[in-house]
Amino acid sequence: MPLAAVRKIIGLFVIAVLGTVAAHAQLQVDVTGATRDPVPIAVPDFAPVTDVETPAGRLSEIGASISEVITNNLVSTGLFRAVPESAFIERITAARELPSFASWRPLAVQGLVTGRIEILPNGNLRVEFRLWDVVAELQMEGVGYNTPVSNWRRIAHVISDRIYTRLTGEDGYFDTRIVYIAEQGGATERKKRLAIMDQDGANQQLLTDGSYLVLTPRFSPNRQEITFLSYYNDNPRVYLFNILSNRFEVLGDFPGMTFAPRFSPDGNKVIMTLARNGNSDIYVMDLRTRKVTRLTDNPGIDTSPSYSPDGRKIVFNSDRGGSQQLYVMDADGSNVHRISFGNGRYSTPVWSPRGDLIAFTKIGQRKFRIGVMRPDGNAERLLTDAYQDEGPTWSPNGRVLMFFRTTPFDGTPEGGKPSLWSVDLTGHNERRVNTPYDSSDPAWSPPLPVTQRGR
Numbered sequence: 463m464p465l466a467a468v469r470k471i472i473g474l475f476v477i478a479v480l481g482t483v484a485a486h487a488q489l490q491v492d493v494t495g496a497t498r499d500p501v502p503i504a505v506p507d508f509a510p511v512t513d514v515e516t517p518a519g520r521l522s523e524i525g526a527s528i529s530e531v532i533t534n535n536l537v538s539t540g541l542f543r544a545v546p547e548s549a550f551i552e553r554i555t556a557a558r559e560l561p562s563f564a565s566w567r568p569l570a571v572q573g574l575v576t577g578r579i580e581i582l583p584n585g586n587l588r589v590e591f592r593l594w595d596v597v598a599e600l601q602m603e604g605v606g607y608n609t610p611v612s613n614w615r616r617i618a619h620v621i622s623d624r625i626y627t628r629l630t631g632e633d634g635y636f637d638t639r640i641v642y643i644a645e646q647g648g649a650t651e652r653k654k655r656l657a658i659m660d661q662d663g664a665n666q667q668l669l670t671d672g673s674y675l676v677l678t679p680r681f682s683p684n685r686q687e688i689t690f691l692s693y694y695n696d697n698p699r700v701y702l703f704n705i706l707s708n709r710f711e712v713l714g715d716f717p718g719m720t721f722a723p724r725f726s727p728d729g730n731k732v733i734m735t736l737a738r739n740g741n742s743d744i745y746v747m748d749l750r751t752r753k754v755t756r757l758t759d760n761p762g763i764d765t766s767p768s769y770s771p772d773g774r775k776i777v778f779n780s781d782r783g784g785s786q787q788l789y790v791m792d793a794d795g796s797n798v799h800r801i802s803f804g805n806g807r808y809s810t811p812v813w814s815p816r817g818d819l820i821a822f823t824k825i826g827q828r829k830f831r832i833g834v835m836r837p838d839g840n841a842e843r844l845l846t847d848a849y850q851d852e853g854p855t856w857s858p859n860g861r862v863l864m865f866f867r868t869t870p871f872d873g874t875p876e877g878g879k880p881s882l883w884s885v886d887l888t889g890h891n892e893r894r895v896n897t898p899y900d901s902s903d904p905a906w907s908p909p910l911p912v913t914q915r916g917r
Contacts, residue, residue: 480590480604489572489595489602491541491629493861494888500543501629502570505533506554507547508577508589516581516611524614525579528589531618532575534662535636536625539862540891545569563599571596575625587611591621593628603628615664616910623909635857636661639907640864641679641688642882644668644899656690658705661857661906663896669703678853681907682729683771683815688905689713689723689732700734702749713747723747727773733757735765744778744795757795768812768820769793775837777801777811777820788822790837801839810853813837816860819887823852823865832865832885845889855906862886864895866902 491501508525518524536542552565554576566574574594582588586608593603603624607617616637623634644657653672656679659665670676670692679690686705691698700713700723713723716736723732726746733746742763747754758764762782769776777790783800786807791798802808806826813820819834830850835842850868857863864884871878880902882895895901 480592480606489597489629490631493541493630493632498541500537500541501572502545503533503536503542503573503575504545504550504566504569504571505529505536505575506550506577508579508591509555511578511580514581516587518611518614521579521581524587524611525577528577528579528614528618528621529575531615531662532622532625535619535622538662538893539626540886541630542573545571561594563594563596566596573625573629575621577621581611582608585611587614587617589614589617589621593625615660619660619662632861633859633909635859635862635906635909637910638858639665639910640882640895640904641669641681641907642866642897642904643676643679643902644897645880645902646672646899656688656703657897657899657901659897666898678903679905680724681905682725683727683908685729686907686911687725687729689725691723700732713749714752724768726769727771733767733769733776735767744776757791758798764789766810770813770837771815771817775813777813777837779809779811779822786825788820788835788839801835801837802842803839804842812854812856814856814860815858818860821854821856821863823854832863834863834887843889845885845887846883846892851883853903855904857906858908864904864906866904868902 507529510521510525513520513522533544537544549569552562561574561576574596575591577591580588588608590606592601595602605624609617619637622636626634638661639658640661641658644655645652647653654675655672656669656676658667658669675693677691679688681688688703690701692701697715699715702711702713723734725732730749731746735742736745742765743756743758744764744767745754745756760782762780764778764780767776767778774793775790776793777788779786780789786809787800788802788808788811789798789800806824809823811820811822820837821834824831824833824844830852831844832846832851832854833842833844848867849870851865854863854865862884864882866880867883868880869876879900882897882901882904883892884895885892
């Protein structure tokens with residue numbers, strides 16, 4: 463099975479805490495407000511100690527790129543506004559120096575990020591950053607990283623996460639990846655391949671060659687593994703792909719499979735829908751024993767199961783009541799009860815990593831829209847209102863949803879093509895995620911593994 467090589471970007475690095483101040487710093491960003499003014503921030507280029515040439519480019523170029531990635535990550539949340547470099551009064555040349563806060567206040571800057579990079583004797587890259595509260599004139603965060611030079615982009619995502627966490631009180635989600643279906647070709651010769659990228663669209667990689675159809679990939683919640691459905695020789699087959707080892711494993715052939723599997727929270731099981739004897743029900747497979755257990759037994763069509771983060775509940779959609787609605791049951795298949803009662807039909811439910819919400823696709827009024835509700839069915843809210851939005855997937859912190867949008871067939875080159883989009887829980891920060899292909903069925907990874915040592 464020919465495969466595109468997966469570039470290794472999960473480098474190990476050493477972390478050294480450079481000091482922070484107590485929690486009395488004034489700058490704090492509210493992530494829950496439906497309307498808000500973005501906080502002005504400034505992220506000058508990370509200054510090189512000596513501007514030397516590296517395999518990844520000159521150190522000054524890497525420092526500028528690190529700054530750009532951090533800025534783009536923070537601005538993409540809708541919580542921050544970047545002050546342009548052309549407006550800077552002070553030129554930062556060393557992250558260790560106390561900035562001139564008076565030079566940043568006229569620009570209304572509230573958060574200032576300064577950085578310093580150098581090449582160590584062993585050839586590794588040393589990256590230091592400091593986060594400053596300009597109003598309170600305090601350092602809020604300070605961390606240094608030692609890593610291979612080629613790992614600079616990932617360090618930028620890690621720094622973005624630390625800044626986001628320090629300013630919002632919530633976990634960041636920038637040091638993550640997205641697996642999705644890359645689509646190319648016309649309607650009669652459409653190729654669907656498994657692809658993976660950083661959450662910001664960088665480091666695009668194709669994992670399959672298009673010689674067989676792949677559908678609906680899903681990330682393990684706690685491992686760098688993907689499960690997906692493929693049609694190999696026209697037979698539905700479930701695969702497990704380990705990103706770290708670049709290895710595919712066949713979980714089994716499942717004639718009659720109608721929906722791709724999804725992992726349990728501990729990563730030891732996959733749950734799926736199988737059609738047997740004309741009936742579509744939910745089954746679970748233990749990955750250690752390969753034992754398959756049936757969970758539902760109903761004349762209706764039960765599909766799209768998703769575990770709660772504690773593994774005790776499962777949400778799914780079913781037409782057992784006459785129309786496609788959402789139901790919740792215990793993990794053993796007992797205590798089934800309906801939770802959706804709005805107008806329209808519901809599909810593709812997925813439980814938030816925080817356990818507080820269930821995202822779904824709602825079909826009605828000639829539209830497919832992304833919405834959320836509480837696990838008891840209360841507080842339903844629609845976050846998007848386009849022609850066809852579907853297939854939501856959660857960021858690891860439960861704050862952002864990614865999905866795919868298909869435009870109407872209107873005779874234009876973009877008509878009828880799917881693309882990836884994201885929206886936060888307020889519904890006020892909708893953004894397109896750029897990919898080189900038509901894109902569908904995204905799945906968000908857990909945070910990437912990291913070995914760290916602080917001092």
